[in-house]
Every structure is written in C-alpha cells, then in structure tokens.
Amino acid sequence: MIKRFYLFLAVLVLLACNAAVLGQTSNDHIFPASAIAKPYIDFDSKGFLVNGKRTFLVSAGLEYARVPHQLWYDRLLRLKRAGFNCVEIYTMWNFHEPLEGKFNFSGDHDLGAFLALVKKMGMYAIVRVGPYYCAEWDNGGYPIWLKFKRGLRVREDNAVFEEYVDRFFDKLLPIVFNNQINKGGAVIMVQLENEHPNGWGTIMPDNYFKRLQSKALNLGLQVPYFFSGLHHSSDPAGDGKLDDSSRPNPWFSTEFWSVWYSQYGAKPADAGVYDRRTWKIIAHGGNGYNYYMAHGGSNFGYTNNDEDAASYDYGAAVGQAGDLRPLYYTFKRAAFFAHSFKEILENSIDATASIKNITADSGLKITARSSKAGDLVFLDNPGATALKPNLRVNDINSNIRISVRPGEIYPLVHNFNINKAITIDWAFTRIYGIIKQGNTTTILVEAEQNEPVSLHFLAAGKINVPQNSTEIKITGNKVDVNGTMNGSGVAVEYSFTTGKQKIRVLAMNRTALDKTWVAEMSSSNIIISGVSYLGKAAFKNGKILADAEYPLTSKKDGPAMIYFEKGSALLLNDNQRSVSAKAIVKLSSWETKNATDAAASRYDDKKWFKSSSPLQMGADGDLTPYVWYRTRFSAPTTEKYTMQVDGGGNGTVFIDGKRAAKWKIRDGEVSFDVKKGEHTLAVFTAHDGRDKLVAYLGAINDVDQKGLSGDATLKNGGPFISTLANWYFIKAAKVDKVKQGPPVFDTSQWKKYTIGADAFDQKEGFGWFQTIIPAQREGFTKLILSFRSVDENATVFINGKQISHHEGWNTPFNVEVNDSAVLEKPMTLAVFIENYSNEGGIDQPVRINNSGDGVLLTGWKMRGGPGNPDETTGWAKLAKNRLPDGPQFYRSQFTIPAVKGQHLIWRVHTNGLSHGSVWINGYNLGRYPEKIGNDIGIYVPECWLKQGINKLVIYDEDGERPDNVRILSEQAAGRATYKLAGNIN
Incomplete structure (x- = not known):
C-alpha cells in the first residue's frame, strides 16, 4: 500500500493539519511559556519574541544522531552562515536507551553537549522529545525491547507503555529542560509526540496526551510547547494567506519538506521550487519555518528504516558530507531578508488592499505586510516568463521599471526605519540583507547587469555624500540612489552619512551575493565577499584570520573583500591550489573470515537463547539485523520438504552446515531437498531495516516481525x-x-x-x-x-x-x-x-x-549479531576460487593520500556485494545497498579516518566476493581549502 511510501506521510500530515477535515484532532496552536520563561521566549498572534525582541525563526532540521559529534560544529556553522538561527532535532528513544534500562548520553549521544554547542554558536533549538519520532528511523525510534512487553500498546493511554515512557523521560527531559532559554540555554520550544493521528497543536484528545503534558510540566517544562507538529508540507504556505485572527500564536511550520529522503544530491529544479515556496511563507504572513531536512546526515550502524540504507542525504541544502547545494544559497537569501525585516514580519497585518494599485501588470500577484516598523510589498510572478512592470509610487520623481523573474516573489521595502536618523522610503532593488556594524548600516542589494539600483531614503539631519557620487542625489531630507548595475561582478558601493550614522549600500549580482558572508565578532559584524564558503573567522593582533573553501568542481575563488564598520580592505588568500578530486586509494589484498560457523552440525550452541518455537529478532536482546536459529529434525524419507514459518526479512537455510535454500521469510515457506535421517537445521536471517510505524497506534509485538516467529512446521513436498x-x-x-x-x-x-x-x-x-x-x-x-x-x-x-x-x-x-x-x-x-x-x-x-498440518519443529535456539568485526583471529587470505556459501567477513587496509589544500570526501562503493554492513576503523558506516537508485557509495566521515593505515571490514550476508569494492573520492562533495588574512585598521 502507498502508506508504506513517502506519499502517505505527505497526505497524512496535510490532512492532520487541516482542522476542517479532521474536526478537533488538530490545530496549529502553541501552549504559551510559563511566567518565568516569558521574558525570554514569548509570542502573540503576530510573531515570536526572543529575549524581548521580535525574532523570525529560520530553523534547520538536522539530527545529531546522524552526525558524528566531531562534526557537529562544522555542520552547525554551515547552517549559521546561511542565516539559520535555530535548529530542530529529534531525541530518538532507541538511540539513548537501546537496551532496557541502559541509557547512553555520551559521545555521539551527548544531547546536553549538542545543545550547549548550539547555544555557544548563538543559535536556538526546538526539541522534539517523542516518544515516537518517525524520521525514517529504525522502528520509528521505539527500542526493540518494547516489542516484548506484555500488554503494551504504543501512543495510547496504556499503563505499560507509559511506565517506560516515564522512565525514559526521567532521563531525557532534565537534559532538555536544563537547556531552556530562561536557564541560559538554547531551547525555545518543545514538541511532545510526533505526527500522532489524533492530536496536533494544543489538542489533547485523551489521557495519553494529558499524561505527556503532565509529565513534562512536572519535570520543569517552561518554554512554549505543542503536540505532534505544525503545518507539515512540501509547500506549507499553500495558496492562501497565513493570517488567522482566531490563532493565539504565530504561524510556524515545523516540517517544511525541502526535497525528500528518496533523493541524493541536487536536481536542477530544486533551488527554484523551494525558493518560491519559502518566499510564499514570508509574503503571506508566516512567522518562521523549519526545513526538514536542512542537513540529512547518515544512518550509521543499524539505525535505518526499511526505506533507507546508510544515506539520509535527503537532497538537502547541506549535503550528507557537508557540501553546499544550490538550495543552500536560496535558503540563505530568504533567511537574510527575513532577519533584516523581522520587526515587520513578526508584527504585521495584511496590507494588500492598500497597495494593490502599485502596478497595472495583471500578470503579477500583489501582497503586502504592514507594521509600525514599516511595509513590505511582494510582487509575485507565478508565470514562466519574466515580467517588467512599471511601478506607480507617490513622491518618486521617475517611473520605476524592474524585472521580476519567472516564479520569483520580488520584495519591495517601504517606510522602514533603519535607525532614528535614517528611513528607507522605498527600495525598488531587491534587498538581500541589512547588517548593523556599529554606527554603520550596510545594505546588501541584488541586481544583475544593466538592472537599476534604486533606493530612496529619508534622513533626519545634515546629509554628507562622498565626492564624485553622481548617482546619489540629495533633495532636502531625501537621499535618492539611482544607478545601473555593471557587468563586472564586482560590488558597487554607494554611501552617505548623517550625524554619526553611515549608510553603505553594496550592490552585487546574485553570484557575488552567494559568496558574501556575515561573521559575528565580539566588537562588530564583518562582511566578507568573494568566498565560496567562509568557515571560522577571528580577530588576532589586529588581523582578520579566516578559513575558506570552494568546491573542487568550480573555479578558484578570486579576490576577497572585507567590509567592517569604518571601511573595507582586500584580503589575501593563502595558497589556493589547483587540486584534483581523483585521488586513488589502493586496497591491500583481501582477507576473509568465515561467518557461517553457526550452521555446522557440531557447533556449540549451549549458551544460545532457547525457546520451543522460533522467536522474532530482538527476543534475545540483540540489536542488530542478524539472527541465527538452530534446531534438529528427522526426515523419514529422502525427498523435498517445506518449512512454513512466519516472520520477515531474508532467510538462508543450512542443512548440516551446507546452504540449502534462500527465501523471503514473509513468503511464509521455503522448500529444500533432504536425505533420510537426523539433521541439523540452521537458519540465517537478516533484514534491511524496520518499518517506521507512521500513524500506528496499538500493540507492536506482531508488527513488522523480523527473523523467524511462531510455529515452524515441516511438511513433505511443496511448495504449498x-x-x-x-x-x-x-x-x-x-x-x-x-x-x-x-x-x-x-x-x-x-x-x-x-x-x-x-x-x-x-x-x-x-x-x-x-x-x-x-x-x-x-x-x-x-x-x-x-x-x-x-x-x-x-x-x-x-x-x-x-x-x-x-x-x-x-x-x-x-x-x-x-x-x-x-x-x-x-x-x-x-x-x-x-x-x-x-x-x-x-x-x-x-x-x-x-499444506494442512505438518510436523512441528521444536527445541529452537537463537543468537543475534553478525559476530565481532574487530576479531583478530580466524582470518585467511581470500582464495581466487572461493565461491559464496553464506555470510562472510572481509577485511582490507588502505592509506588515504594527504594533499595540502584538499578536503576530499571518501566513499566505500560496495560493487558486486549483496546486502550488509561496512566498518572503517571500528566505526559502523551503515547498511548497503542504498535504496535511492544510484551507486553513491557509503560516506566515510573524515573524523573517523586516520593518517597512515586504516582498516576496512565488510560483512556480506550472502558472502559475495569483494573483488570490485572500491574507495573513491566524491568529486561533487570535495572542497579545496585555504586561509584568508588581512589587516583591520
């Protein structure tokens, strides 16, 4: 059924968010903060207030569970550089309590350290604490051991379920709540539950919801919170306005689906599609959004669900390996604009009626937002061709003619107070962002070659303009900037002062603005332009020092400029080199270790988990997707037999240590030839991920069973x-x-x-x-x-x-x-x-x-896990003539070439293998094969590689030979790195 695929989630959540469809099962309301937290995080019907200031939330969905903790800073900085001021995260239950009663909040699992880092970077956090998550994650986030609790029913008012939720929350929630913003932390909102079929927003349909609320409040929840989510959609603004007089809180989307989990990398249309959908939120009264995902990451270990493997790239703005896609730069542009005009966007009303006559061009849709802080007018071109409307505005001497690109929503700014001395009367050129730099305000504007640069200011006080500024005209208290963008790609600067306040307009084309960054310094913001990506930046001994990079697939960066409060300077770049992404890794000769020992007749299974009938995976406490089962049976005659048993995943039958058959366990039966006599039956089972249980309520003991389960019967003949x-x-x-x-x-x-x-x-x-x-x-x-x-x-x-x-x-x-x-x-x-x-x-x-009745097979034993990939004994050279006969370990060694100025991204390509797992230096990279339709290879986090010798181990479920396995660099994700330096006078 399509419910098994991603379209189900889209439809489910769209309907769940539509109260007209589902009655009282949902709204988009948010519970307010407690009195003690209100000075730090509050809202009204028009917008959010953080630390008492109107704040537009541009949030990035990412999961710390899908990123090694050594890379948390890098990924967060990339998001911050794009204007994200918030991150939204899940706290997967089975990531923190994989084994019953054994909690893990250290290393990659250290939620407290992650939230502290978010705070240190000047960002906020929205934490979605579950207990259900979805997220294309193994079992939707439920620990496997929950399946074996008698009487347990998930997401209902069920005492057994709630007992274990309470215990988990007793460990989890204090970490989250100690990081609330009113306690000096980053957390500004909390989501309880996730995409529940019966309750969204502030709706609490039963005691299960009330119990979650009570538990959280008793443990110290003080910031705003809500249930399940808000406005999940790939186009959450839709076609209507987002104002709602009955809503007591701002409009916010907790899951603005940017691309989808079935994609790796960027497609040509992505940037344009999601750029438009973002601007629709801004133009129609939205007060913030969270892209799901802004950075996807990896399903390390066995955390993938049955729709994914190792990659959770999502086609996101920041790729799985930290590379920046075109989508990243469109998100950056919208974020900078939203932050620059947050005083309007977070406190505005729909003013479309008052401005609808600004142009007679019927091809444009006009919307406007107005507040005491100013007005924003949006010219929406939904068509496929550019439009060049004439704008009719009072008090502007000349006719204004602009170009609105196909699909573009073009913002105009009116009556916006930059400070007490200067107001933007009208800005007809696209404003990218406004950056405060002490007494200087820098306005970044976007214009392509031959497009007008047209901004009009009102100033209180004497106006001073640099000599030879022919494109700036002073008329009384009016300052008109009227220029034409050149084609050089170099920023054009216009400036004037009034009193101590300086306005600096930097006009660039979109390509140049993509390479323009703002870094927060202790004394003032700085702007650096001409860099494909700006990493760490710091002042030291009167100099600016910064890390920079550009994609290996693009040209070198050219000259870089820094703009600070009192001037600008050219930055020197250190050792930009021509680098190649085609570095070669040579693997040593392969060794193999037999992983089918458990099939042998005389194998010692005395310590294995015992049961009369086979039990599904996880019954023995093992968390891997692998289980061996063993029993014995007697065949009265030599012929074909059929074993019928329930379960799920892939199965391989061994009779007396020899492989006899393979089958999909869900088919219900497997046939094999057996000689008369006593035999050892061993079954190796594996699966490619558990169902995420979207929208599921009830008992989970029989849902999506893996391995063997229930009565196993043996019948002469078949299949049946x-x-x-x-x-x-x-x-x-x-x-x-x-x-x-x-x-x-x-x-x-x-x-x-x-x-x-x-x-x-x-x-x-x-x-x-x-x-x-x-x-x-x-x-x-x-x-x-x-x-x-x-x-x-x-x-x-x-x-x-x-x-x-x-x-x-x-x-x-x-x-x-x-x-x-x-x-x-x-x-x-x-x-x-x-x-x-x-x-x-x-x-x-x-x-x-x-088939009728068969002989019941009893006396089963089971053992989970593939064995130890780090085992030092039992390895032998892989013989050329060795044929697959069941699961095998393979290992090799390699050295990564180190070249200064390169940040290469390495991937293990499992060509020729079946299904399995890969380890590098003991770290489990995740499962193969990928399910996204192309050979992308398995990403190797650079923090898990070593200088010198690295160890590669592969566990292949069918024992297919690794002759064609390769470790290759991914050119599209690789970067060249260099240093920037310059004096600040």
Whole structure:
C-alpha cells in the first residue's frame, strides 16, 4: 500500500493539519511559556519574541544522531552562515536507551553537549522529545525491547507503555529542560509526540496526551510547547494567506519538506521550487519555518528504516558530507531578508488592499505586510516568463521599471526605519540583507547587469555624500540612489552619512551575493565577499584570520573583500591550489573470515537463547539485523520438504552446515531437498531495516516481525503457498451494510484492482474487494488465508458468509477455511474494507496455504549479531576460487593520500556485494545497498579516518566476493581549502 511510501506521510500530515477535515484532532496552536520563561521566549498572534525582541525563526532540521559529534560544529556553522538561527532535532528513544534500562548520553549521544554547542554558536533549538519520532528511523525510534512487553500498546493511554515512557523521560527531559532559554540555554520550544493521528497543536484528545503534558510540566517544562507538529508540507504556505485572527500564536511550520529522503544530491529544479515556496511563507504572513531536512546526515550502524540504507542525504541544502547545494544559497537569501525585516514580519497585518494599485501588470500577484516598523510589498510572478512592470509610487520623481523573474516573489521595502536618523522610503532593488556594524548600516542589494539600483531614503539631519557620487542625489531630507548595475561582478558601493550614522549600500549580482558572508565578532559584524564558503573567522593582533573553501568542481575563488564598520580592505588568500578530486586509494589484498560457523552440525550452541518455537529478532536482546536459529529434525524419507514459518526479512537455510535454500521469510515457506535421517537445521536471517510505524497506534509485538516467529512446521513436498490474483473492487456507501454481505458481482460495476493501490482517492471510504480461490485437491481439509496488511479494518467472507473480522492496518492475520465440501469447489473470497484516513485498500498480497498440518519443529535456539568485526583471529587470505556459501567477513587496509589544500570526501562503493554492513576503523558506516537508485557509495566521515593505515571490514550476508569494492573520492562533495588574512585598521 502507498502508506508504506513517502506519499502517505505527505497526505497524512496535510490532512492532520487541516482542522476542517479532521474536526478537533488538530490545530496549529502553541501552549504559551510559563511566567518565568516569558521574558525570554514569548509570542502573540503576530510573531515570536526572543529575549524581548521580535525574532523570525529560520530553523534547520538536522539530527545529531546522524552526525558524528566531531562534526557537529562544522555542520552547525554551515547552517549559521546561511542565516539559520535555530535548529530542530529529534531525541530518538532507541538511540539513548537501546537496551532496557541502559541509557547512553555520551559521545555521539551527548544531547546536553549538542545543545550547549548550539547555544555557544548563538543559535536556538526546538526539541522534539517523542516518544515516537518517525524520521525514517529504525522502528520509528521505539527500542526493540518494547516489542516484548506484555500488554503494551504504543501512543495510547496504556499503563505499560507509559511506565517506560516515564522512565525514559526521567532521563531525557532534565537534559532538555536544563537547556531552556530562561536557564541560559538554547531551547525555545518543545514538541511532545510526533505526527500522532489524533492530536496536533494544543489538542489533547485523551489521557495519553494529558499524561505527556503532565509529565513534562512536572519535570520543569517552561518554554512554549505543542503536540505532534505544525503545518507539515512540501509547500506549507499553500495558496492562501497565513493570517488567522482566531490563532493565539504565530504561524510556524515545523516540517517544511525541502526535497525528500528518496533523493541524493541536487536536481536542477530544486533551488527554484523551494525558493518560491519559502518566499510564499514570508509574503503571506508566516512567522518562521523549519526545513526538514536542512542537513540529512547518515544512518550509521543499524539505525535505518526499511526505506533507507546508510544515506539520509535527503537532497538537502547541506549535503550528507557537508557540501553546499544550490538550495543552500536560496535558503540563505530568504533567511537574510527575513532577519533584516523581522520587526515587520513578526508584527504585521495584511496590507494588500492598500497597495494593490502599485502596478497595472495583471500578470503579477500583489501582497503586502504592514507594521509600525514599516511595509513590505511582494510582487509575485507565478508565470514562466519574466515580467517588467512599471511601478506607480507617490513622491518618486521617475517611473520605476524592474524585472521580476519567472516564479520569483520580488520584495519591495517601504517606510522602514533603519535607525532614528535614517528611513528607507522605498527600495525598488531587491534587498538581500541589512547588517548593523556599529554606527554603520550596510545594505546588501541584488541586481544583475544593466538592472537599476534604486533606493530612496529619508534622513533626519545634515546629509554628507562622498565626492564624485553622481548617482546619489540629495533633495532636502531625501537621499535618492539611482544607478545601473555593471557587468563586472564586482560590488558597487554607494554611501552617505548623517550625524554619526553611515549608510553603505553594496550592490552585487546574485553570484557575488552567494559568496558574501556575515561573521559575528565580539566588537562588530564583518562582511566578507568573494568566498565560496567562509568557515571560522577571528580577530588576532589586529588581523582578520579566516578559513575558506570552494568546491573542487568550480573555479578558484578570486579576490576577497572585507567590509567592517569604518571601511573595507582586500584580503589575501593563502595558497589556493589547483587540486584534483581523483585521488586513488589502493586496497591491500583481501582477507576473509568465515561467518557461517553457526550452521555446522557440531557447533556449540549451549549458551544460545532457547525457546520451543522460533522467536522474532530482538527476543534475545540483540540489536542488530542478524539472527541465527538452530534446531534438529528427522526426515523419514529422502525427498523435498517445506518449512512454513512466519516472520520477515531474508532467510538462508543450512542443512548440516551446507546452504540449502534462500527465501523471503514473509513468503511464509521455503522448500529444500533432504536425505533420510537426523539433521541439523540452521537458519540465517537478516533484514534491511524496520518499518517506521507512521500513524500506528496499538500493540507492536506482531508488527513488522523480523527473523523467524511462531510455529515452524515441516511438511513433505511443496511448495504449498500461492498468491491470489485477479482482484476486483467496488465502493460501498456505509459500514453498516457489511452485514448484508457482498453485492452481486458484475464486471460493469466492479473494477479491476491491483494489490497495494489506493482504492479510496486518499479519502475516508468503504469498499468490497473480491477474487476467486481455486478448488483444492481432494483430501485437503484446511486452507489458511494469510493477510499481511489491510487498510484499515477488514471483514472476510467466503461464498457470501462472514468468517472473520480484523481491526487495524499493518498487522498480519490468518483466516482458516476448514469445510471440506467448500474446499472442493472454487470459492468466492470477498473482503469489506473500512478506510478512515487517507489511502486504503489491501496493502500486501493475500496468500493461500493448503499444506494442512505438518510436523512441528521444536527445541529452537537463537543468537543475534553478525559476530565481532574487530576479531583478530580466524582470518585467511581470500582464495581466487572461493565461491559464496553464506555470510562472510572481509577485511582490507588502505592509506588515504594527504594533499595540502584538499578536503576530499571518501566513499566505500560496495560493487558486486549483496546486502550488509561496512566498518572503517571500528566505526559502523551503515547498511548497503542504498535504496535511492544510484551507486553513491557509503560516506566515510573524515573524523573517523586516520593518517597512515586504516582498516576496512565488510560483512556480506550472502558472502559475495569483494573483488570490485572500491574507495573513491566524491568529486561533487570535495572542497579545496585555504586561509584568508588581512589587516583591520
């Protein structure tokens, strides 16, 4: 069913955020701060106030759990340089309590250190504490051990679940709350729960929500908070205005989906699409947004869900390896503008009606925001061609003609007070940002070659203009800047003073502004232009020293300029070199270590976990996606046998140590040839990630089982399970008509149906699904119908007679038909589905099992884990003629070439391998193969590499040979690095 894919989440959350659709299950309200925190973080219906000042929140979604702690500073600085003043994070439960009662808040798990770093960098944090997260993360963030707690039901008023949530929160929440802004920390808002089907904003539909609220408040929650999220969408502004007189708080989006988790890298259209969607928020009354994701990162270890592998790049603005995409620069431009005019945007009303006649061009949509601080007018060109409207503005002597690009939302500024002495009367050129530098205010404006630079000021006091400034005209208290942008790409400067206040206008084209950065210094902000990316910057002995970089795929940076309060200077760049991203890493000869020992007949399994029937993965406390199972059985004859067992993932059968068969465990059975006699049966199981359980409420013990589970039976012959095809569907009016049974089948009314398709057009609805079960062979007395998942509730009929009813989606159930007279003839199977939200239908194939009873296999033992990748013994040279025969470890060594001025990004390409995991120097990089459709390789964080010899270990589940494995540098993500230096007079 499409619920298994990303479109489900989009539809789910859009509907969940729409109170008109879901009644009282959602709103976009925020609980206010406590009295003690209000001076530090507060809001009204028009905007946020942080430390008493109007603040536009430009937030970056990233997960500290997906970034090594050594790289936290680097990623945060990249976001800060782009104008992000806030980060939004999840606190994954299974990341901090992977084993029951054993909490981890150190190293990469040190949430307190991360929040302290956010504060040190002058940024804020929004913390989403769960206990459910989604996030394309293993099990949605639930620890595996929760699956084995009797009576537990997640996200409901369930005493068992709440007991463990309370214990986790007792450890987690004090860390978060000790970092609240009123306590000197970075945390300005908290989200309880996440994307719950029944409660968003301030809606609390049941005691589960009330208990979460009570727990958080009792542990010291004082900043504003809300449930589940606010305005999740890839285009959260939509087509309407965002003002809402009934809303007591600002408009904010906690998940503005920028690109998607199925993508790696940038696509040509991304920057334009999300640039426009961001400006729609700004232009229509939004008060902030959080991009999910601004930086995606990696699913290290076994943290991926079943839709991902190692990469969580997301196509984000800051790539998985820290590279900057075109999207980054569009986000930077919008952020700088929003911060510059936060006094308007965080306290404004819709003023469109008063300004609608500014142009007669019908191709433009006009909106305006107005406050005591000034006015913003937005010219929206939704079309595919540029528009050049004439602007009609009183008191401006000449007609103003600008160019609005296709899809652009062009901002005009009116009546904005820069300070007590100077006001921007009108700015017809795009203002990129306004930077305060002591008594100097620098205005960055954007114009392309031959476009006008047109800004008009009002000044209180005597106005002084440098000599030879012919493009600045003084008329009384008016200062008119009217120039034309040159084509050199070099910034054009216009300036004037009144009293002690100086206005400096720096006009550049977009390319130059992409290379312009603001760094906060202890005494004043500085602006550095001409640098592809500005890293650390500091004053030392009267000099500015800074780190800089440019992509290996671009030209070297040219001259760089620094603009400080009292002037500007040329910066020297140190040793910009021509570098190559095509450095080669040579791997040493491969060694192998047998990982199939557990299949051998005489293997010592005495200390393994024991059970009468096989238990699903995690029952033995192991957290990996690998489990070995063992038992013994007797074959009375030499022939084909079939083992039927439930579970999930991939399975490999070994008989007496030799590989006999492979199968998808969810198929329900596997057949293999066996000789007469006593045998050891060993089964190796693996999976590629657990379901994230989006929108799921209830018991999780049987949901998305991995490994083997339930009774295992052995039957002579087979296979016996087949999949039902040729389904038909017809909509039904009401659920109460189900008792009447299925309607008469007529192909003019019933339509062909494909398993997994949405039958309800993403809406609530009811319907009948029907097919024919073939007649069974004479002598069969029992037929099992196996339903993996229906969406949502199902009532099952055979030949018009109801035989079963099931509640809930994504949980398997079986239906038994045991009337031999019925089995002898073709049977009509009809399923009535009740769908209460979004997509619906039969999610997964329906199978029939006519094997009857078999011999029950008992006396099972299990052991989780692949073994120790750091084991020093048992390794041997990989023979050229060795063929795969089950899971194997492989290892090699390599040295990374060190070249000054290079920051190369290295990836392990697992060409020729099956499924598995990769370690570098003991660090688990994550799972392969990637599921995003191309061979990107597995990212190796540079902090995990060493000078000299590095160790590579691979665990391949099928034992495929590593002959074609390569470690290559990724040219698109690589950077050249250099130093900047200059004197500050």
